[in-house]
Amino acid sequence: MLKYQEVADRIELAIKDKKLSQGTRLPSLNELISKYDVSKTTLVKALTTLEDKGVIYQVQGSGIFVRRQKRDGYIALMTNMGFTKDLENNKLSTKVIDLKIETPSAEVARELNCAPGEEVYFIKRIRYVDNNVLCIEQSYFRKKIVPYLNKEIISESIFNYLTEVLKLKIGFSDKYLRTDILKKTEAKLLELPNNSPGLYIDELFYTASGEPFDLSQTIYNYKHANFFIQSGQK
Amino acid sequence: MLKYQEVADRIELAIKDKKLSQGTRLPSLNELISKYDVSKTTLVKALTTLEDKGVIYQVQGSGIFVRRQKRDGYIALMTNMGFTKDLENNKLSTKVIDLKIETPSAEVARELNCAPGEEVYFIKRIRYVDNNVLCIEQSYFRKKIVPYLNKEIISESIFNYLTEVLKLKIGFSDKYLRTDILKKTEAKLLELPNNSPGLYIDELFYTASGEPFDLSQTIYNYKHANFFIQSGQK
Numbered sequence: 001m002l003k004y005q006e007v008a009d010r011i012e013l014a015i016k017d018k019k020l021s022q023g024t025r026l027p028s029l030n031e032l033i034s035k036y037d038v039s040k041t042t043l044v045k046a047l048t049t050l051e052d053k054g055v056i057y058q059v060q061g062s063g064i065f066v067r068r069q070k071r072d073g074y075i076a077l078m079t080n081m082g083f084t085k086d087l088e089n090n091k092l093s094t095k096v097i098d099l100k101i102e103t104p105s106a107e108v109a110r111e112l113n114c115a116p117g118e119e120v121y122f123i124k125r126i127r128y129v130d131n132n133v134l135c136i137e138q139s140y141f142r143k144k145i146v147p148y149l150n151k152e153i154i155s156e157s158i159f160n161y162l163t164e165v166l167k168l169k170i171g172f173s174d175k176y177l178r179t180d181i182l183k184k185t186e187a188k189l190l191e192l193p194n195n196s197p198g199l200y201i202d203e204l205f206y207t208a209s210g211e212p213f214d215l216s217q218t219i220y221n222y223k224h225a226n227f228f229i230q231s232g233q234k
Numbered sequence: 235m236l237k238y239q240e241v242a243d244r245i246e247l248a249i250k251d252k253k254l255s256q257g258t259r260l261p262s263l264n265e266l267i268s269k270y271d272v273s274k275t276t277l278v279k280a281l282t283t284l285e286d287k288g289v290i291y292q293v294q295g296s297g298i299f300v301r302r303q304k305r306d307g308y309i310a311l312m313t314n315m316g317f318t319k320d321l322e323n324n325k326l327s328t329k330v331i332d333l334k335i336e337t338p339s340a341e342v343a344r345e346l347n348c349a350p351g352e353e354v355y356f357i358k359r360i361r362y363v364d365n366n367v368l369c370i371e372q373s374y375f376r377k378k379i380v381p382y383l384n385k386e387i388i389s390e391s392i393f394n395y396l397t398e399v400l401k402l403k404i405g406f407s408d409k410y411l412r413t414d415i416l417k418k419t420e421a422k423l424l425e426l427p428n429n430s431p432g433l434y435i436d437e438l439f440y441t442a443s444g445e446p447f448d449l450s451q452t453i454y455n456y457k458h459a460n461f462f463i464q465s466g467q468k
Contacts, residue, residue, distance in 0.1 A: 002294065023444055041275055048279050052286030057406055059443045060236070068408060077311065077411070077463050172291055174302060175463040177311070179413045179433040179456040197431030197456075199413040209293045210257055222413040222431075229311050229409040229463070 004045035007036050011046065012055050015066055022068040026056065029064075054230025067230065074228035077175065090129045094155050097189075098124040101143065108140050111204060112212045119143045123154050126189060132224045133191050139216035146213060169208035176202040182219070190221045197222045238279035241270050245280065246289050249300055256302040260290065263298075288464025301464065308462035311409065324363045328389050331423075332358040335377065342374050345438060346446050353377045357388050360423060366458045367425050373450035380447060403442035410436040416453070424455045431456045 001009075011032075027035065033043050047064065050056045058064050075086045104112065104120045112120065121141040127134045139158075141149065146162065153161050162168040182190065182198040190198070198219050205214040235243075245266075261269065267277050281298065284290045292298050306323060338346065338354045346354065355375040361368045373392075375383065380396065387395050396402040416424065416432040424432070432453050439448040 041278055044275055045278055045282050048282040049286060052283060054406065054408075057440070057442075057444055062443065065444055067406070071410070074410065077465070172288065172301070173465050174288075175465065176305070176308065177461040177463065178459070179431045179454070181431060195429070197413045197415060199433075206291070208291075209296065210291055210299055220413070222415075225412070227411040229411065231311070231407050231409065 003038065004042045004049065007038055007042060007046040008049045008053075010036065011050060012053075015055065016069070020066045022066060024066040026064040026066065032064075071226075071228065074226045077177075077227050077229045087129055091131065093128045093131075095126045095128070096123070096151050096154055097126060098122065099149065099151055099154060104140060108215055111215050112140060112142055114142060121146060121149050123149065123158075125154060129224055133189070133221050134224050135218050135220045136186065136189050137216060137218045139214055142213050145207065145211065168213075171206045171208035171210060173203050173205045186219055190219065192221060192223070199225060237272065238276045238283065241272055241276060241280040242283045242287075244270065245284060246287075249289065250303070254300045256300060258300040260298040260300065266298075305460075305462065308460045311411075311461050311463045321363055325365065327362045327365075329360045329362070330357070330385050330388055331360060332356065333383065333385055333388060338374060342449055345449050346374065346376055348376060355380060355383050357383065357392075359388060363458055367423070367455050368458050369452050369454045370420060370423050371450060371452045373448055376447050379441065379445065402447075405440045405442035405444060407437050407439045420453055424453065426455060426457070433459060 011026075015026075026032070029040070029043065029047075032047075033040060036043065036046075038046075047056065047058065051058055054067055056064055057067055072089060073087065100122050101119050102122050104114055104118070108114075108120065109118070114120070120143060121139075123137075123139050123141070125137045127137060145168070146166065149158075149161075159170070163170060178200050180198055180200060182192065182194075182196050184194055186198060187194050187196055190196070199222055201218045201220070203214075203216050203218070204212055205216075206212050245260075249260075260266070263274070263277065263281075266281075267274060270277065270280075272280075281290065281292065285292055288301055290298055291301055307321065309321070334356050335353050336356050338348055338352070342348075342354065343352070348354070354377060355373075357371075357373050357375070359371045361371060379402070380400065383392075393404070397404060412434050414432055414434060416426065416428075416430050418428055420432060421428050421430055424430070433456055435452045435454070437448075437450050437452070438446055439450075440446050
């Protein structure tokens, strides 16, 4: 982990541990520099990251302040690490519907920037929160970057496996979000009546070096999915 | 505008003007420092902001690269400046339904941190994109911070008025997003059949000094609203 990210994580953890409320003033720049024993550049980078992430806000000439934390049970849309962490106070479980290796369609190959002949893992899962269906998820992983998956692995958090076992450095993601009327097959899997609303999120994940490795579509059950977005200055 | 924000804006504009594609490498840190004539701290802060905003990504030891831009017509959920800028290639218009000064309910007063007896503007608008209903919007503005509104002002972008006329420094916002079945009155305003899906976004906006000033609920027409979120590292 980069130094500024480590410092950002430590500051964020301290805010959560102390349950500091919105508007609480943090120590000054110089106090934080000496507390975390880092250069000004590193601290400024850590604070900018925390500001853009919605953890703090900085007021010119006045100080650094704590922002309101998200409501419990809401899924943060600004992160790209799956929602396991957001729902840590809830019981999560997963049912695997499909897992296979295949040659991607032209569209999937284009999105994932696959070379000709490259293969992908296709997986389909249903995810439950507190025994209610939270979402259906379909993903394509490039086998070149994620060489091995099995049913056991994808029954848990795939992102934990990618980062902790495969040591993959996950970079960033592009998400596209829309609402529509569920198709019959989707409503059935989500255990909802026909013509219920669905929240569709298409997402493309990249490694830290900018290579796309996972193209997914998640369809959320509107009764159990609530989302949170903190936006920063501009 | 702060120096690092100005530099960030200039770099972003250069990327858009030159239509640089995903993965294009930008000049090195030192080249950018001399090009924009700023300190390393300022440039690092500008780059971190652009990274968190999804404009670029940085690869340790390798360089600074351009990220994919959002699809045309999608509304960015990471910003807090309304969607006028996102839909600049579309025809936007507004119909004012209600505008009045009132004493806020206990809940609104709590969210906006109003003092006892403090008044708010209540406004309700329908917004159209290319002559289709895009959304219904209800907002409460603290009169203390937004002392004057009229029908003409709220027929256009309120955020342009706040920043350009009132010189209000807008800071950040908290958004809560969910999907539900529209109520009959909502479906009628959105020109949709009964029981259609709706996308609900509750949002609380703060000034740059951390004071809440605008509590709003926007209900989007699912046929005309598509959203985009770029998430950064972690």
